[in-house]
Amino acid sequence: MTLCHHPADEVLVSYAVGALESGFGLVVGAHVGACTQCRVKVGALEEVSGGSLSDLPDASLGAGALQRTMARLGRVPAPAAIDRRPLLERLPLRPRRWVAPGVWVAAVDTPHSRDNRVYVLSAKPGMSTARHRHSGAEFCTVLKGAYRDEVGLFRAGDFAAAEHDLEHLPVVLPGEECVCLFATEGRLKPRGLMGRIAFALADV
């Protein structure tokens, strides 16, 4: 399936050079894993980076670095097994937290800056999440189901980046629960009592 919503090129560049903040890189990776078009771009960027690697000045290694490394090599290299399960099954999730009827969140057990949050949110069909404003950047990749907001329709694999001060009201499409992987910077500013309660409860 051709996806409609992709990260901006500068985001893909940061991703390919390993410079995205952790958590944010994970969300972009979730999209890239599902998107042929972006994989091709990232592959090209990696090739350029690989070429640049050879242009970097040599950093001096510690004494005996080669010997220490050689001592760790196994006898015969075996290809590493690749985990092909869907990303949602591979993500290390902390316990789900009830937020509202039909809605749960689970933090992703991955390191990130103290001010950021990385989590999976699931909402049942037809549910709208709290209208909220962003105090910082938010990256989101849909892992399952679909939602619609002011920008358009987002299906499994689609990527969304929200900017500061965007007022946002996503609504889950009927039929299937919608599960999204989020990385957010700073705190969201929910509107309304329900939103505030949901936010506060999830902070455990």
Next chain:
Amino acid sequence: MNSRAETTDDDLLIRIAGGDREAFALLFAKFAPKVKSYLLRLGAPGAVAEDLAQDAMVSLWRRAASFDPKKAKASTWVYVIARNAWIDRLRREKVQLAYRDLTDMSEASGEEAPDAAVAREQEETRIAAALENLPDEQRQVVRLAFFEDRPHSEIAERLSLPLGTVKSRMRLALAKLKVQWEQYR
């Protein structure tokens, strides 16, 4: 990098896939200092960059069998392994999580319909009432979190409570709210 050098790197990788340690030493001499240099540029402290450069080279040994010169250049392949070693390292380091999140339950439409707005207000009134029914010490914790958007660590500080107490009060409050909330569904 010229094509002859690429061919050499390809050959080395193919020999490494066959378990050739001498080929590994040659590739190590060429790439390990570059990989460390790259990691330093990403912001890794010196000792971490050193460890990770070695980790990356061990990974390279383990994965050499999956190198396919028709699919990728050796330099690209080494680069990706180095970058992923950095990302994997970050993943292994546990950092305390602080996250919060959204949700509300209005009707399924792009724009909130007037009756949905009314329903939401009614819901909020019910929630406010539910909050009033909480014991004082739970309500105090909950109010700071709900209404002033304070992280739990800050509430603990403000109320001079251990963080664990704040969390358990939140949990109790949550359990009660959940029961009251779902009575209305």
